[in-house]
Each structure stands twice: as C-alpha cells, then as structure tokens.
Amino acid sequence: MKDISVRVFRYNPETDEQPHYQHYQVKIREGARVLHVLHAIHDEHDPTLSYRYCCGSGQCGSCAVRANGEPVLACTKEAQDGMTIDPLDLPVQKDLMVDMEPYLAEIPSLEPGSEILVPTQDEVDAIKPLRSCIECLACVSACPALKVIDFAGPTAMRENMRLALDPRDIPDRVTEAVCQGLFTCTSCQACWKVCPKDIQIPGKAIEKLRALANRKGLTLPRHQSVEKLVRETGRSVDRIGTSFLEQVPEVLEPYGEVKGTVGFFVGCMYNMRLPQTALDAMEVLRRNGIRVIIPKEQVCCGSPLIRTGQIGYLETLQRRNIEAFVSRGIDVVLTMCAGCGSTLKNDYECPFRVMDINELLLKFEIEPPARLPVKATYHDPCHLMRGQGIRAEPRELISRVVDLVEMPSVCCGSGGGVRSGVPEEAAALAENRRKEIEKTGADIVISSCPFCEYHIMEHTDRPVKNIATVLLEGYREKDKKKVREDWS
Ligand code: SF4
Numbered sequence: 360m361k362d363i364s365v366r367v368f369r370y371n372p373e374t375d376e377q378p379h380y381q382h383y384q385v386k387i388r389e390g391a392r393v394l395h396v397l398h399a400i401h402d403e404h405d406p407t408l409s410y411r412y413c414c415g416s417g418q419c420g421s422c423a424v425r426a427n428g429e430p431v432l433a434c435t436k437e438a439q440d441g442m443t444i445d446p447l448d449l450p451v452q453k454d455l456m457v458d459m460e461p462y463l464a465e466i467p468s469l470e471p472g473s474e475i476l477v478p479t480q481d482e483v484d485a486i487k488p489l490r491s492c493i494e495c496l497a498c499v500s501a502c503p504a505l506k507v508i509d510f511a512g513p514t515a516m517r518e519n520m521r522l523a524l525d526p527r528d529i530p531d532r533v534t535e536a537v538c539q540g541l542f543t544c545t546s547c548q549a550c551w552k553v554c555p556k557d558i559q560i561p562g563k564a565i566e567k568l569r570a571l572a573n574r575k576g577l578t579l580p581r582h583q584s585v586e587k588l589v590r591e592t593g594r595s596v597d598r599i600g601t602s603f604l605e606q607v608p609e610v611l612e613p614y615g616e617v618k619g620t621v622g623f624f625v626g627c628m629y630n631m632r633l634p635q636t637a638l639d640a641m642e643v644l645r646r647n648g649i650r651v652i653i654p655k656e657q658v659c660c661g662s663p664l665i666r667t668g669q670i671g672y673l674e675t676l677q678r679r680n681i682e683a684f685v686s687r688g689i690d691v692v693l694t695m696c697a698g699c700g701s702t703l704k705n706d707y708e709c710p711f712r713v714m715d716i717n718e719l720l721l722k723f724e725i726e727p728p729a730r731l732p733v734k735a736t737y738h739d740p741c742h743l744m745r746g747q748g749i750r751a752e753p754r755e756l757i758s759r760v761v762d763l764v765e766m767p768s769v770c771c772g773s774g775g776g777v778r779s780g781v782p783e784e785a786a787a788l789a790e791n792r793r794k795e796i797e798k799t800g801a802d803i804v805i806s807s808c809p810f811c812e813y814h815i816m817e818h819t820d821r822p823v824k825n826i827a828t829v830l831l832e833g834y835r836e837k838d839k840k841k842v843r844e845d846w847s
Pocket residue numbers: 498501502503504505512513543544545546547548549550551560561565
C-alpha cells in the first residue's frame with residue numbers, strides 16, 4: 360500500500376457558486392487505477408463525491424474523466440501521486456459526472472429496411488475498425504471543433520461511417536454526416552489519440568465519409584477549387600512571389616565537412632507562401648554539415664486532397680513525388696511541414712525514410728546556438744505531435760535558444776480543409792489560441808508547420824516563427840558575438 364495525494368474537481372450546482380478543487384490523501388495498492396482512488400475518496404473522505412462507473416474493466420464507457428487534462432477511462436488509467444482529476448470537458452452535472460445525453464443522442468442507430476440482408480465478410484471486415492466504441496465520449500471531450508461550431512462530434516461521424524458500410528442500413532448516412540458538420544473536422548486527431556479503443560476516427564471515418572461525399576458531389580466549393588489548382592499547377596496554393604524551388608539550386612552543399620545527405624520535400628506552403636522560412640532551414644542544415652538535394656519536379660504531397668476526400672488525383676501526385684527522390688538515389692527525405700511529413704509517413708508507401716526536421720537536427724547533434732533574451736511559447740502542430748508523435752524534439756531545440764513557456768496543446772483550426780472551407784470555425788479556433796498565447800506572456804510564438812504559422816500569424820500580435828528561423832537567429836547572434844570578441 361502507498362499514500363498518494365490527488366486534486367479532484369468538485370461542483371454541486373445546488374450548493375456551490377463556483378467549481379473548486381479539493382485535495383485528498385488516499386491509501387492505495389501499487390498499480391491502483393483512478394477509479395480505485397475515487398472509491399477511496401468516496402468511502403473514506405466524502406460520500407457525496409459523484410462519479411460514474413459500472414463494469415470496472417474498460418467495457419462500459421461510463422467512467423471517463425480527465426486525468427491531468429487527458430480524457431481517460433478511470434477504471435484503466437493508473438493512479439499517480441499529484442494527479443488532477445477533472446470531469447470530461449462537457450457540461451458538468453455534479454463533480455465528475457457530465458451530461459452525456461445530448462452527445463449520445465447525436466449517435467445514429469441502424470435503421471434496417473424490410474429486406475433481410477446479411478453483411479458479406481468484406482463488409483464485416485470494413486466495419487470492424489469502427490465498431491468497438493463503448494460510447495465513453497472521451498473523443499467528444501477532446502474535440503476542438505464542436506466547442507466552436509455546430510458539429511455532431513467524432514463518435515457520431517464514426518457511427519455514420521459504420522452504418523454507411525452496413526448493407527442493412529437504409530438512410531443516406533453520407534448526406535446526414537454532411538448536415539451534422541462533416542466538413543468542420545480539422546483532422547487534428549485528438550479524438551483518435553484519446554480513444555480507449557484506438558478507433559482511428561479521422562482516417563477511417565471522417566476522410567472516408569468525405570470521399571463518399573465527394574462521389575455524391577457534396578464536396579465544399581472551396582475544397583473543389585483547391586483540387587482544381589492541384590491538378591492544374593501541382594500545387595495547392597497560389598503563387599504570391601518567387602517560390603522556394605525557384606530560389607535554390609538542386610544541391611545545397613554544407614559549409615564544412617559533409618556529415619549526411621538528405622532529399623528535401625518542401626511542401627506547397629513553404630514553397631509558395633513562406634519561402635524565407637524554408638531558406639532559413641537550409642542555412643541551418645548547411646551550417647550543420649548536411650547536404651540537401653532538392654528535386655525541382657516535386658509536387659504537392661496530396662494532403663489537402665486526402666483530408667477533404669478528393670482522392671482521384673492522389674496516385675499521380677504520389678508517383679511523381681516518389682519518383683523525384685528515388686531517381687536521385689535518396690534514402691532519407693526531409694520534411695519541415697508537419698502536414699507533408701505526416702502524409703508522406705502515413706499515407707504513402709515510401710521506399711525511403713521520411714524524417715521531420717526536428718528529428719533530423721537532433722540526430723545530427725547540431726552546433727549550439729547563442730541564447731537569445733526572448734521568452735517564447737510553442738504551438739504543437741497536430742500533424743507533428745499526433746500525426747508523427749514528435750513532441751519532445753521541438754521543445755529540446757527551442758530550449759537551446761530561448762526560454763520556453765508552455766501552453767495547452769490544442770488545434771489552431773488551420774487543418775482538415777477548415778481554413779478554406781469553414782473560415783469562421785478556423786478563426787474561432789485561432790482566437791482560442793490567441794488567448795492562450797496571451798496568457799503565457801511570451802514575446803514570440805514558435806511552431807513547426809507552415810499552416811499553423813500562417814494561420815496563427817493572422818490572429819496574434821506576437822511574431823510567429825519557425826524553429827529553424829529561431830535557430831538561425833541564435834547562430835547569427837553567436838557570429839556577431841564572435842566578431843565583437845575578435846575586435847575587443
Ligand atoms: S480529428 Fe479533431 S476535429 Fe476532427 S473529429 Fe477528431 S477531435 Fe474533432
């Protein structure tokens with residue numbers, strides 16, 4: 360047995376003006392779960408503590424709470440000393456109990472016709488990844504979209520897709536999903552990452568429903584324009600000046616000894632909208648002994664098409680990109696756009712290794728930059744943190760140059776075609792980011808994705824910089840100091 364202390368959210372709307380936290384010291388067994396802690400509090404400290412549970416074994420979905428901010432099942436999450444236990448981020452009824460009814464009501468049910476049909480094995484196999492939901496609503500609690508716009512939520516979308524695959528179900532689930540906000544999902548993947556049953560809602564339900572909507576002609580007109588642009592130009596954004604690819608030679612040699620060679624996949628945004636950021640990254644790589652090969656015939660990775668369900672031209676893009684790197688014998692392809700990196704890693708079958716720039720720079724043990732007298736906060740790009748599992752590396756690099764102050768990791772609203780398709784939602788999510796940035800008191804915002812950088816830039820008065828730019832500023836400061844020392 361051991362003693363742990365926990366902080367628990369308490370709120371009784373009948374007696375409390377405001378919610379508050381209560382600290383408890385409880386004795387639990389090694390390996391005890393959050394639910395055991397709640398039982399101990401209830402039995403030994405306060406029988407009025409309200410929380411839900413039933414099966415105690417991860418099957419019923421009734422016990423979901425947030426542990427240190429993360430939606431979890433209380434009966435499967437191991438309790439830790441110092442833990443904070445909150446209700447799901449849904450309307451609170453009392454203490455840890457939330458009002459699940461309105462969200463459960465959005466989940467559709469199978470409506471069979473008069474004909475008796477049995478799904479084929481292929482249909483059963485297609486449905487399988489979507490059917491293990493226990494309706495815990497962890498995904499709903501984590502979804503940023505439904506907090507700012509009318510959206511039935513991730514598990515309702517999951518069930519729509521499941522029913523769309525089921526031959527026994529009669530209604531038009533695709534059109535229903537569109538009406539329930541299918542195009543408001545930002546592809547942030549928060550729902551998948553918190554799902555106790557590991558249901559890949561964005562990829563297996565939302566993108567699939569969007570592809571079915573595309574076949575029905577229900578794709579948003581703004582998304583159709585992006586697809587047309589990709590077919591016509593190979594790029595998903597318009598030119599606003601000289602592109603990155605037009606400014607660099609095919610091979611950039613490092614300044615000193617060659618420590619490694621990579622191919623560089625620039626992506627549409629850094630190529631067309633933020634070329635200086637990509638040029639900054641090239642300087643950082645050259646300074647650290649990395650030779651960069653930049654095939655000029657590379658095109659859009661296809662992410663804007665996959666996320667919006669317009670996959671007709673995808674194979675052509677994939678073939679052109681793979682060929683561009685394979686024909687040069689490149690075995691490591693570097694990305695600095697979180698969306699491109701995630702797409703190349705997860706939606707391509709690449710015959711080469713794909714590395715994000717944060718991974719690569721840490722692998723090569725880069726030259727230390729000078730420290731800058733700057734307080735910065737970092738915005739986690741969804742497609743870097745969740746799409747590629749890269750969270751620690753950017754923080755490690757940033758901390759070498761500036762002081763880092765954290766803010767919660769939440770989607771900025773620029774992904775999943777939402778910035779172009781549902782701009783009012785994208786703006787509302789960015790406004791939430793602005794408030795969080797403000798709270799940190801940071802001088803600058805750092806990120807590692809052109810979509811996030813571009814979008815956040817429009818919604819904050821602080822400078823928004825890429826990690827590579829900040830590292831380069833650290834190197835320039837180091838060079839200046841050296842010159843000053845040499846002259847003194
Ligand atoms: S991917 Fe993000 S926005 Fe889309 S349903 Fe999941 S949590 Fe919501």
